[in-house]
Amino acid sequence: MSVRRHGETGPGCAGSCCLKVENLGVNFSGEEVLKNVSFHLHCGEIVALIGPNGAGKSSLFRTILGQVPHTGSIEFHPAGGGPARPLIGYVPQSPSFQRGDPVSVLDFFTAAISRYPVFLPIPRQLRRRVLDCLTRVHAQGLIDRRLGALSGGELQRVLLAMALEPMPQILILDEPLSGVDVEGARQLLAMLDEIRTNFDLSILLSTHDFSTLDQYADKVILLKSEVLRVGPPRQVLSSPEFHAVFHLGLGKGGEA
Secondary structure, eight states: OOOOOTTOOOTTTTTOEEEEEEEEEEEETTEEEEEEEEEEEETTOEEEEEOOTTSSHHHHHHHHTTOSOOEEEEEEOOTTSOSOOOOEEEEOSSOOOOTTSOOBHHHHHHHHHOOOOTTSOOOHHHHHHHHHHHHTTTOGGGTTSBGGGOOHHHHHHHHHHHHTSSOOSEEEEESTTTTOOHHHHHHHHHHHHHHHHHHOOEEEEEOSOOTTHHHHOSEEEEEESEEEEEEOHHHHHTSHHHHHHTTOOOOGGGOO
16 A cells, blocks of 8 residues: 655645644533544545544534534635535545345445436436446445445445545544454555545545554544644654653653
8 A cells, every 4th residue: 555654745735735734622511522623634644543532522513513503713725725615525434324224336326426216217327327336345246235234344435435526625534443453454545645646635544543544644643622633643642741641651751
């Protein structure tokens, strides 16, 4: 898997900041869920958000998506332009559907991207559109599969294909590796690297899988209500803040 390292950018980005979060705060019924959160997501970057359960990762995503009131600022800076509202693709952590339902990937996708009633025969042109979307993530062979019969990795590919239609400027994924086996996770991470390279997306994702961070993430944000550390994966994973948050002992020289 070819990964662009921290500080490098894609074609035409010139290191521009796509997402700028400054002093973000979120309060739910008197409870301070997020406080003084600040970070930059640059064009073409993959940034991994890590932290314990209840750290505010999903709340941060919902805030960026405009679903949660907040203090502070969230600014979007498309390459070559001023602040704007970008198109954001989003893959939730646990999509709800009945696995026993006889719904195919084609039906599911059609309902999401069009108003065409899926109980009628789907026109060839619409099927072709869905097929093209699935091809972006090498999942065209899943088009007629029943949704509930997909593996965790296959379902993530379908959801990812939906999040890329239409093509966004920023892609947000909430725990995309959850429920995915080792090989499926490897393929999904390679897919994300391919997507950001081909389409120059900025990708922000949350994960509890720290073992692969150095292989695909340009930057890691350690969050526990506030940002405790930001930097390259190895730097964050070896930091005192990381070890304190996850209750890991430090050996001589600061090593775990």
